[in-house]
Amino acid sequence: MQNFEFHRPKTIAEAVAALKSSDGDGKLLAGGQSLIPVLKHELAMPSALISLADIGGLDEIRLDGDNLAIGAKCTHAQVASSDVVKNTIGALAKLAGHIGDPQVRNRGTLGGSVAHADPAADYPAAVLGLGATIKTDRRAIAADDFFTGFFETPLESDEIVTAVLFPKAEKAAYAKFASPASKYAIVGVFVAKTGGGVRVAVTGAGPKVFRVTEMETALASNFSSDAIKDIAVSADDLNSDVEAGAEYRAHLVGVMARRAVDAANG
Amino acid sequence: MQVTITVNNRSITRDVEARTLLVDFIRGELALTGTHVGCDTSQCGACTVLVDGKSIKSCTMLAVEADGHEVSTIESLEKNGELHPMQAAFRECHGLQCGFCTPGMVMSTVDLLQNNANPSEPEIREWLEGNICRCTGYHNIVKAVQHCASGTKGA
Known part of the structure; x- marks a missing residue:
């Protein structure tokens, strides 16, 4: 791992200033569960790491009207054990409780996972599947516009x-079909019925998290696993790797979607 | 960079490079070699220590991130020559063969019992997702955790 400057700003404004002064070559560090492995492999070699550890107000979980607002620094363990999350969107608490392993969940954060946008990460499925909004220091970005590649x-x-x-x-x-080694999703499907309608989001299968609109339409008129049993997903743009081939992943999207719908109907 | 970390109840101040991993600080700087490096890729859990009481993988945390925090390693468990109940349970149940994964297994399961004093067998097995044993000794490890939990009930 190459060395870097390390900053621990106390405010968002100081963190932004530190990022600006690194000429685009600085990286934010939250829980580090994705970033530190990236640095070890020298897939990124930032000149500076700007830690969010000392910035307050980013680790709160609260109801905000019809939304559940979760601070970017909340760890997966915190989300998994939060009564507010369990009572409002139980599926989200459950998802957080199955990311990686306990040690990873004690460090990894929601904001870090979302910003990293790993195509096999769990949180992006919930963010897109619920039609969430990502808040930044300067704007709000809809999930549909967030995961671009x-x-x-x-x-x-x-x-x-x-x-x-x-x-x-x-x-x-x-519903997640997890890699037994890493616990990343080989295919994970998040299904949700909210005030905004029905959404089906798939992680792990393709180059980025994506929606299956054909399933959404079918579920909107009949929210049951039967309604989507004949909907096939094309393997054309899906991943093939040591874990699973594209055809198998396409099959798994259907299976996981049906399991998720059944679980949602609980 | 200067860091001050409380390791096993002792405040330690050292100059480290920013890139120093917590596990390298623990082993290299402090010579506390009970914490092991197995995979160095955050999978095997041999490097598990407690930071502010929570289990984490010290190969995937920087020493500078621990600045101002409390770290507990396997060396902190034994008190006055008495093994910690979890260590005693691992010995009692033969929860180890080669012993390489054991410090991580013990630190991880100490954290489990902090969160869940009486875990079921599936809960123990699920918790141990983050720890790999290459001697395939999981069965006795699970028994050791059950043994420790039953012995500390109501304690």
Whole structure:
């Protein structure tokens, strides 16, 4: 791992200033569960790491009207054990409780996961599946506009995710076919029925998290696993790797979607 | 960079490079070699220590991130020559063969019982997702955790 400057700003403004002064070559550090492995492999070699550890107000979980607002620095363990999350969007607490392993969940954060936009991460499925809004230090970005590509988001190099607003769900569930080694999703499907309608979001299968609109339409008129049993997902743009081939992933999307719907109907 | 970390109840101040991993600080700087490096890729859990009482993988945390925090390693468990109940349970139940994964297993399961004093067998097995044993000794590890939990009930 190459060395870097290390900053621990006390405010968002100081963190933004530190990012600006690194000429786009600085990286934010939250829980580090994705970033530190990236640094070890020298897939990124930032000149500076700007830690969010000392910035207050980013680790709150609260109801905000019809939304559940979760601070960017909330760890997966915190979300998994939060009564507010369990009572409002139980599927989200459950999802957080199955990310990686206990040690990873004690460090990894919601904001870090979302900003990293790993195509096999769990949180992006919930963010897109619930139609959440990503709040940054300067704007609000709809989930549909956020995951733009392979590890790609519209975040500026000096922009900081501060919270994610999840709409309350009438029904929601996440079903994951996990890699037995890493616990990343080989295919994970988040299904939700909210005031905004029905959404189906798939992680792990393709180069980025994506929606299956054909399933959404079918579920909107009949929210049951039967309604989507004949909907096939094309393997064309899906991943093939050591874990699973594209055809198998396409099959798993259907299976996980049906399991998620059944779980949501609980 | 100067860091001050409380390790096993002792406040320690050292100059470290920003890139120093917490596990390298613990082993290299402090010579506390009970914490092991197995995979160095945050999978095996041999490097598990407690930071502010919570289990984390010290190969995936920087020493500078621990500045101002409390770290507990396997060396902190034994008191006055008495093994910690979890260590005693691992010995009693033969919860180890080669012993390489054991410090991480013990620190991780100490954290489990802090969160859940009486875990079921599936809960123990699920908690141990983050710790790998290459001697395939999981069965006796699970028994050790159950043994420790039953012995500390109401304690």
